[in-house]
Amino acid sequence: MKQIFQKTLHELLLDFKNKKIQVDSIADTLRKRVEIFDKRIGAFVCLIDRDKGQTFKNLPLKGIPIAIKDNMCTRGELTTCCSKILEGFRPPYDATVIARLKAQGATIQGKTNMDEFAFGSSTETSCYGPTRNPWDLERIPGGSSGGSAAAVAADEAIAALGSDTGGSIRQPASLCGVVGLKPTYGRVSRYGLIAFASSLDQIGPICKDIEDTALLMNIICGFDEMDSTSVNLKVPDFTKSLIKDVKKLKIGIPKEYFPQGLNEEVKTAVLRSIDILKELGAQTVEVSLPNTAFAVSAYYIIATAEASSNLARFDGVKYGYRAPSSTLSDVYFKSRTEGFGEEAKRRIILGTYCLSSGYYDAYYLKAQKVRTLIKEDFDKALKRCDCIITPTSPTTAFKIGEKINNPLEMYLSDIFTIPVNLAGIPAISIPCGLSRQGLPIGLQILSRPFEEELLLRVAYTFEQNTDWHTKKPKLEFSS
Ligand code: GLN
Numbered sequence: 001m002k003q004i005f006q007k008t009l010h011e012l013l014l015d016f017k018n019k020k021i022q023v024d025s026i027a028d029t030l031r032k033r034v035e036i037f038d039k040r041i042g043a044f045v046c047l048i049d050r051d052k053g054q055t056f057k058n059l060p061l062k063g064i065p066i067a068i069k070d071n072m073c074t075r076g077e078l079t080t081c082c083s084k085i086l087e088g089f090r091p092p093y094d095a096t097v098i099a100r101l102k103a104q105g106a107t108i109q110g111k112t113n114m115d116e117f118a119f120g121s122s123t124e125t126s127c128y129g130p131t132r133n134p135w136d137l138e139r140i141p142g143g144s145s146g147g148s149a150a151a152v153a154a155d156e157a158i159a160a161l162g163s164d165t166g167g168s169i170r171q172p173a174s175l176c177g178v179v180g181l182k183p184t185y186g187r188v189s190r191y192g193l194i195a196f197a198s199s200l201d202q203i204g205p206i207c208k209d210i211e212d213t214a215l216l217m218n219i220i221c222g223f224d225e226m227d228s229t230s231v232n233l234k235v236p237d238f239t240k241s242l243i244k245d246v247k248k249l250k251i252g253i254p255k256e257y258f259p260q261g262l263n264e265e266v267k268t269a270v271l272r273s274i275d276i277l278k279e280l281g282a283q284t285v286e287v288s289l290p291n292t293a294f295a296v297s298a299y300y301i302i303a304t305a306e307a308s309s310n311l312a313r314f315d316g317v318k319y320g321y322r323a324p325s326s327t328l329s330d331v332y333f334k335s336r337t338e339g340f341g342e343e344a345k346r347r348i349i350l351g352t353y354c355l356s357s358g359y360y361d362a363y364y365l366k367a368q369k370v371r372t373l374i375k376e377d378f379d380k381a382l383k384r385c386d387c388i389i390t391p392t393s394p395t396t397a398f399k400i401g402e403k404i405n406n407p408l409e410m411y412l413s414d415i416f417t418i419p420v421n422l423a424g425i426p427a428i429s430i431p432c433g434l435s436r437q438g439l440p441i442g443l444q445i446l447s448r449p450f451e452e453e454l455l456l457r458v459a460y461t462f463e464q465n466t467d468w469h470t471k472k473p474k475l476e477f478s479s
Helices: 009-017 023-041 096-103 146-154 170-176 210-222 264-281 291-312 328-339 343-356 361-384 409-416 418-423 452-464
Strands: 043-045 067-069 107-112 161-165 179-182 202-207 251-254 283-287 386-391 427-434 440-447
Touching: 009 179, 009 210, 009 361, 023 043, 023 107, 023 146, 023 386, 043 146, 067 146, 067 328, 067 440, 107 146, 146 161, 146 170, 146 202, 146 210, 146 251, 161 170, 161 179, 179 210, 179 452, 202 210, 202 418, 210 343, 210 440, 210 452, 251 361, 264 283, 264 386, 283 343, 291 343, 291 361, 291 409, 291 418, 343 361, 361 427, 361 440, 386 427, 386 452, 427 452, 440 452
Parallel strands: 067 107, 067 161, 251 283, 251 386
Antiparallel strands: 043 107, 161 202, 179 202, 179 427, 386 440, 427 440
């Protein structure tokens, strides 16, 4: 028999239906679980007390707690992007995704750790310190939504939300052995998401399985007039995509995503998974995404340019950290100097440089042109197939400290996820294997814009015919 904390959202909902469970026992069990394990893992930066008087009986989610990345505004609760510059900030409003979750009867379990302002792939740049990978505490959980992925992997949370600008949902999901979906750009409102790179950011679910992913997608997707990039399109019932059938489906395999030097174990696990889908009736076709090699360079111009502009609002005046200062220019200068960490400063400087007159055309404009070429690569490839499968990350989880002093190497961790954000298409990462060292491997499925239903169907078929999603880290330590 599964313990409460081991259950999925849909299993708990079934327990509610059969009157076998009460919301208090879920909240209490999770709290205990976090108390025991999170001192070592560091997935949460704060827990949120539930309003005891509230009743959820008639609401679909019955009060089940969901963990939230610390860059989404939660009314009256700390929201810091894990940066000193937002120290003590409690927003006066809820992000749209939070309001939607609450309206369905979810409670907010707490805020999860992340790289400062979501700049990173390892959750090491948080002002609260790193999150550790539950599968190996010496290793990073991926990033920047590393806290959300580690919490779900360690059964400290039933499900979580993350955000993804260049891979921050999918890469940590892959390295922690859980499911992570980045919806199409425009599918989920970003109102109340603290902006990193506005032309790339998307919010999405990090869950234990595909059914839970579909359930959360049903809640968070949809038009919102508060976000001008939100698309006014009917949201399907994603649970209808839980179909075990990939017969005749054409899967594109892009050769650029299986380069020489790709980690052998990752390659083998992903190719073996494609074979499983073939045995289940799918067909494969080789496709080419020739501009893949330029994606990381273009991304680090576009993303830093947008970040430098978005982060200009943090000046120590209205909210967050203010350094003791005697003049107005001192307030800006000292607050920003002391408030931002190294990686944030690196990106602000890089972005400002790319946007400055004389360099704009050479860098920013050129990067935008490359972005168009990358988008066209996907358009072309996805005419020849229904979806594309690639590894999510070129390696399994690396050691804490291993890449932190080498930004370029760190940036390359997202080589397979970044092109997806540049193209604005949806993608999901699902567990597909374990390395000899017992570290999770993830595979990524991509589709045309607004075809998340297809992603879920392929992922569900794979999940229901394999057992990787049931594998769990052994947490043999206590406190
Ligand atoms: N690791 C990438 C970066 O550092 C992506 C981060 C993200 O998706 N938020 O920019």
